[in-house]
Amino acid sequence: MHQTSRKDFISLTVTETGSYTNGKQWRRQSCWRKWKQLSRLQRSLCLFALLLFSIGGLATYPSLSEHWKALSNKAFTENWEDLKQKDAFADPQRSFRHVLPEPPSEKKSSHKRGPPALQNRFQRKENGSELLSEQKQGTELKNADADGGKPVVSWRGAVIERDQDSVSNVKEKEKPLAPVEAAEQNLVENRLEAVREAFRHAWKGYKDFAWGHDELKPISKSYGEWFGLGLTLIDALDTMWIMGLKKEFEEAKIWVAKELSFNKNIDVNLFESTIRILGGLLSSYNLTGDSLFLEKAKDLGSRLMPAFNTPSKIPYSDVNIGKGTAHPPRWTSDSTVAEVTSIQLEFRELSRLTGDPQYQLAVNEVMRKVHKLGGKHEGLVPMFINTNSGLFTHQGVYTLGARADSYYEYLLKQWIQGGKKETELLEDYLQAMEGVKNNLLKKSSPLGLTFVGELSHGQFSPKMDHLVCFLPGTLALGAYNGLPADHMDLAKRLMETCYQMYVQMDTGLSPEIVHFNTHVSSVKDVDVKPADRHNLLRPETVESLFYLYRFTKDKKYQQWGWEILQNFNKYTRVPSGGYTSINNVCDRDYPSPRDKMESFFLGETLKYFYLLFSDEPGLISLDKYVFNTEAHPLPIWPNTQ
Ligand code: DMJ
Numbered sequence: 001m002h003q004t005s006r007k008d009f010i011s012l013t014v015t016e017t018g019s020y021t022n023g024k025q026w027r028r029q030s031c032w033r034k035w036k037q038l039s040r041l042q043r044s045l046c047l048f049a050l051l052l053f054s055i056g057g058l059a060t061y062p063s064l065s066e067h068w069k070a071l072s073n074k075a076f077t078e079n080w081e082d083l084k085q086k087d088a089f090a091d092p093q094r095s096f097r098h099v100l101p102e103p104p105s106e107k108k109s110s111h112k113r114g115p116p117a118l119q120n121r122f123q124r125k126e127n128g129s130e131l132l133s134e135q136k137q138g139t140e141l142k143n144a145d146a147d148g149g150k151p152v153v154s155w156r157g158a159v160i161e162r163d164q165d166s167v168s169n170v171k172e173k174e175k176p177l178a179p180v181e182a183a184e185q186n187l188v189e190n191r192l193e194a195v196r197e198a199f200r201h202a203w204k205g206y207k208d209f210a211w212g213h214d215e216l217k218p219i220s221k222s223y224g225e226w227f228g229l230g231l232t233l234i235d236a237l238d239t240m241w242i243m244g245l246k247k248e249f250e251e252a253k254i255w256v257a258k259e260l261s262f263n264k265n266i267d268v269n270l271f272e273s274t275i276r277i278l279g280g281l282l283s284s285y286n287l288t289g290d291s292l293f294l295e296k297a298k299d300l301g302s303r304l305m306p307a308f309n310t311p312s313k314i315p316y317s318d319v320n321i322g323k324g325t326a327h328p329p330r331w332t333s334d335s336t337v338a339e340v341t342s343i344q345l346e347f348r349e350l351s352r353l354t355g356d357p358q359y360q361l362a363v364n365e366v367m368r369k370v371h372k373l374g375g376k377h378e379g380l381v382p383m384f385i386n387t388n389s390g391l392f393t394h395q396g397v398y399t400l401g402a403r404a405d406s407y408y409e410y411l412l413k414q415w416i417q418g419g420k421k422e423t424e425l426l427e428d429y430l431q432a433m434e435g436v437k438n439n440l441l442k443k444s445s446p447l448g449l450t451f452v453g454e455l456s457h458g459q460f461s462p463k464m465d466h467l468v469c470f471l472p473g474t475l476a477l478g479a480y481n482g483l484p485a486d487h488m489d490l491a492k493r494l495m496e497t498c499y500q501m502y503v504q505m506d507t508g509l510s511p512e513i514v515h516f517n518t519h520v521s522s523v524k525d526v527d528v529k530p531a532d533r534h535n536l537l538r539p540e541t542v543e544s545l546f547y548l549y550r551f552t553k554d555k556k557y558q559q560w561g562w563e564i565l566q567n568f569n570k571y572t573r574v575p576s577g578g579y580t581s582i583n584n585v586c587d588r589d590y591p592s593p594r595d596k597m598e599s600f601f602l603g604e605t606l607k608y609f610y611l612l613f614s615d616e617p618g619l620i621s622l623d624k625y626v627f628n629t630e631a632h633p634l635p636i637w638p639n640t641q
Helices: 019-037 040-085 164-169 179-210 231-243 246-258 270-288 291-308 344-354 358-372 405-417 423-439 466-480 485-503 540-552 555-571 599-613
Strands: 215-217 222-224 267-269 318-320 325-327 334-336 384-386 441-443 450-452 454-456 459-461 463-465 513-516 625-627 633-635
Touching: 179 215, 179 222, 179 231, 179 555, 179 599, 215 231, 231 246, 231 270, 231 599, 246 291, 267 270, 270 291, 270 318, 270 344, 270 599, 270 633, 291 318, 291 325, 291 344, 291 358, 344 358, 344 405, 344 633, 358 423, 405 423, 405 466, 405 625, 423 441, 423 466, 450 485, 463 466, 466 485, 466 540, 485 540, 485 555, 540 555, 540 599, 555 599
Parallel strands: none
Antiparallel strands: 215 222, 267 318, 318 325, 334 384, 441 450, 454 459, 463 513, 625 633
């Protein structure tokens, strides 16, 4: 039966303009009338009570607020201060030839330090996934709002709604800030929280589908095994510490204590296991002081040593850490130059911490040999070195990309780690950077972007790997440590190029390799070949943005990083947890997931995002730490001699 519709009425009182002011006046007059109606005694009593109340309030406020502050920050603050001031590391080596560092003068006990208070004060509810509202798969792509708080919709429909209020609510309000300052601080906190949220999302996927395994396959909700050593978990340890994700860190630490064993009949790649696992453990030890990590690092380090038992002392690429045997790849007796020259920071630190020189002696010998080796071109090295002869092979090809990249990075970083005393390292680095300038730099057309190409038997190729984008950061780090100022100029120009490698793609994400156009008639600067269109969630550009921002304080670098983070969220985030590598950065409708989250996404990419957005130069100070090539901070040895 059709019901007669009932009419609802809403009563509205429409106030005229000015009525608010009139109302205030009326209230003021009425209060005054009531006050005058009180007797003199009543009025005196009221005033006296008011006075007492004010004095009491003033006396208790500071101690109360101190008390609350102390309560909320106690554990973290104490430990972070302790950590910041702790410089009691032992003597560095004096030259990479023979002098060895002494073990730390102060052996650390197994007590646990808390993560930095400065992050914790921004930390909100444990379950960051509350920030997320994820839509069903297949939602149409929408544009991300680069800086606002609008939702960002990913290609599989995941939405991030950044909850600005809830982030700012947990902020300590020590003293009122000017509006501009407050807005800036709010922006910083929101961005830091967005990175923590991304980390939690990645971690959720890893926890749900790949716990204890090497890599998450987020689309198939499964895992991939490379070494079978919980690679992602170990790579992510210090990231969690730095972000103040205490709960996640603790659960990972329990896994390390109970489940991680290197007593396994497995082949591992010397370089990869060194930079990711050994580096991750050493860094976690240095940050936390927990001896668990050092014990594990010692165990792995000693199991990797058979790699150096070669006729030339140039290590083999692979080691069986259970059997204690090592070998080159099946098809060659060569090792990769970047691999044998990018394990030094970690092995040297292991010697310093354990007091056992064998690790440092082995890796210094590699550097000594490579330093003297013929076949370089103005300091640029070939990509392969033979483990029998100790000589470079496949000569005549020079790149700053795959297979050579971190050789250059570690020349500078070893020099910094050792207190800037090992002059041969510095010489090699400076000469190589001159070699880059003379042989590998060109400008693209039409924008005139400075890029680093490759040299093959005298022929220049305008090919640049995304991996080369570590270079702006390394150049900037060198300039910060007193190397020529033109290194910083070049760093800035290359940084712009690496950013353009993102901006000029449809997804705003860089491909693995680009080719620059140099002809004046070119309409675009960058070409991408079909086989090079993938993005593996690599860190190099974000890493360099971090260094450039630290040293210049130019906010544009943060802004660029923020745009890149939005695009990772748009195109690589998987709603059920985790992020995935993609096949095609040129297709925003179907970037085609590869179903793999590399461990360096948590170990490096997200860590560098966090450090980029932080305005705290003391958060992993570059005067105290040097990052290994997997973003694990290792201490710069104190200058004791
Ligand atoms: C990482 O494992 C390291 O940064 C390495 O030096 C290069 N490749 C990946 C990241 O792209």
